[in-house]
Amino acid sequence: MKKFSELKTRNKQLSNEITNAENLRNEDEAIELKKELYKNKIEMLDLISYKNKKTSISARELMDKVKSMPFATRYATGLHYLDNNLKLNQSDIGGFEVGSLIIIGGQSGAGKSHILLEMLSNISKYSKCVFFNFEMGDRRLDVRLKRLLKTDDQLNNFTINSESRDLDDLLMEINLLADDGVKFFAIDSRMKIIVKGNEAEYQKIASITKRLSEVAIKNDIIIILINQISEDNLKTKTLAFKGSGDQLYDADMAFFLTIEDDDSRLLICKKNRQDEFLFTVEVPKPTEMKVTEYQMETIDMGVI
Numbered sequence: 001m002k003k004f005s006e007l008k009t010r011n012k013q014l015s016n017e018i019t020n021a022e023n024l025r026n027e028d029e030a031i032e033l034k035k036e037l038y039k040n041k042i043e044m045l046d047l048i049s050y051k052n053k054k055t056s057i058s059a060r061e062l063m064d065k066v067k068s069m070p071f072a073t074r075y076a077t078g079l080h081y082l083d084n085n086l087k088l089n090q091s092d093i094g095g096f097e098v099g100s101l102i103i104i105g106g107q108s109g110a111g112k113s114h115i116l117l118e119m120l121s122n123i124s125k126y127s128k129c130v131f132f133n134f135e136m137g138d139r140r141l142d143v144r145l146k147r148l149l150k151t152d153d154q155l156n157n158f159t160i161n162s163e164s165r166d167l168d169d170l171l172m173e174i175n176l177l178a179d180d181g182v183k184f185f186a187i188d189s190r191m192k193i194i195v196k197g198n199e200a201e202y203q204k205i206a207s208i209t210k211r212l213s214e215v216a217i218k219n220d221i222i223i224i225l226i227n228q229i230s231e232d233n234l235k236t237k238t239l240a241f242k243g244s245g246d247q248l249y250d251a252d253m254a255f256f257l258t259i260e261d262d263d264s265r266l267l268i269c270k271k272n273r274q275d276e277f278l279f280t281v282e283v284p285k286p287t288e289m290k291v292t293e294y295q296m297e298t299i300d301m302g303v304i
Contacts, residue, residue, distance in 0.1 A: 007040045008180075013041070027050070041233035073098045075184055075222055078122025081268065085279045089214075097274045098220045100182060101213040101250060103190075103225040105241045106257030107234055111265060112226050114144075115257065115283065116186050119224070124157040129184040130177055132170065133162045134192035135226075142300055166194045167208060171215055177218035189226035190243070191212075205243035207251035216252075229256065238272055259282070 014037040021030040076083050076095035083094030096102060106112045113135060133141055141160070148153050159182075164170045170193060174185055187193070192292045195204035209225070215225045230242040239256045241247040248254055254271035265283040272278055 004044060007044050011037055011044075013051075028040070037277050041176060044176055045172055073183070075123055075127065077119040079118060081281045086275065087268070087275070088275055089229070090278055094159060096222050096224075096253070098222055099217050099220050100215045100252040100274065101209065102222065102224045102253040103209070103227055103247060103251040104224065104255045104257060105133060105229050105236070107229050107259065110257040110259050111283070112257055113188050115267075116188055116224065116226060117144055119183075120158060120186055121145075121154060123149065123184050124149065124154040126153075127153065127184060128157045128159065128182045129186070130159045130174075130182055132163060132164065132173075132185070132187040134162055134165055135188045164197065167211065168196075169213060174221070174223070175219065176213055178215075178221050178295060182221070182224050186224040187226065189228070191228065202244040202267070206246035206250075209244075209247045213250045213252070240267065 014033050018030055018037065021027075021033060024053065030206055038279065074086070074093055074095035074097050076093055077086075084098065088092035104112055109277045114217070117131075120129050120131055121232045136144075143168070145158070147190040149158055159177075161173060170187070177185070190205070190208060191208050193208055196206070199207070212225060214222050215221070227247065228242040231239060233240045234244075239258075241254075249269060251271055256268045256270060258266050260266060265285075266280055268280045269278050
């Protein structure tokens with residue numbers, strides 16, 4: 001078995017070779033390179049699992065482990081209306097605590113992706129973050145990022161993955177990147193994650209949040225997952241995630257973004273294991289230039 005560092009170096013080379021092969025439209029070569037990359041990633045996961053093979057510890061070992069750990073790190077989102085409600089004391093740094101799965105639900109057009117990108121652009125000023133983009137085309141995302149990412153640190157720290165839609169692939173990427181020190185992950189959205197198998201849809205949805213929660217806890221990382229509110233819940237004005245009810249159970253924090261009758265938007269915290277404090281805040285309207293849907297469509301088609 002190769003060393004972890006050797007596999008990591010080779011994977012960087014493979015990523016460049018895959019890009020070159022795809023640019024030259026050499027599909028057969030690209031496929032073979034991707035097979036090697038995937039095989040290497042599985043081997044890296046095996047090495048990580050072997051390193052953390054010991055699963056049972058005594059109570060004394062647990063207490064010594066916790067004593068040596070730093071205070072649970074919180075990552076400020078840079079959204080003041082949110083951070084001010086994510087702290088126990090006024091002197092604390094507000095933000096999300098590591099080891100958390102956070103789910104944000106809302107109706108279509110409420111601005112879930114916009115809030116998520118604002119968070120990530122703020123976090124990228126001081127830390128690496130990964131955006132699993134399963135909803136927007138590259139051109140559409142490029143337009144938004146050009147408005148949000150202004151510094152070299154942001155451009156270097158903000159990583160995008162638009163490929164790993166299969167749940168197993170997604171979890172593999174998160175595990176590998178977490179082992180590399182990345183602490184903040186965001187997925188847009190739950191509806192685009194693929195779960196293989198013959199289980200019922202509600203079981204597949206439950207599997208997504210259960211396994212993401214386990215990965216967040218195991219790696220001491222933050223995962224934000226975008227979801228929708230079901231049509232029935234919109235009609236009755238009740239707050240529930242589209243799909244299985246297990247999503248609320250698995251979440252450490254659950255938020256709902258709603259559009260009010262006066263066109264204002266509210267962010268409602270319905271679950272908060274972090275501080276045991278529920279709150280509702282008004283979301284400021286975006287101040288930056290808006291791009292119309294027509295412009296977005298022409299951008300996606302490569303017209304602009």
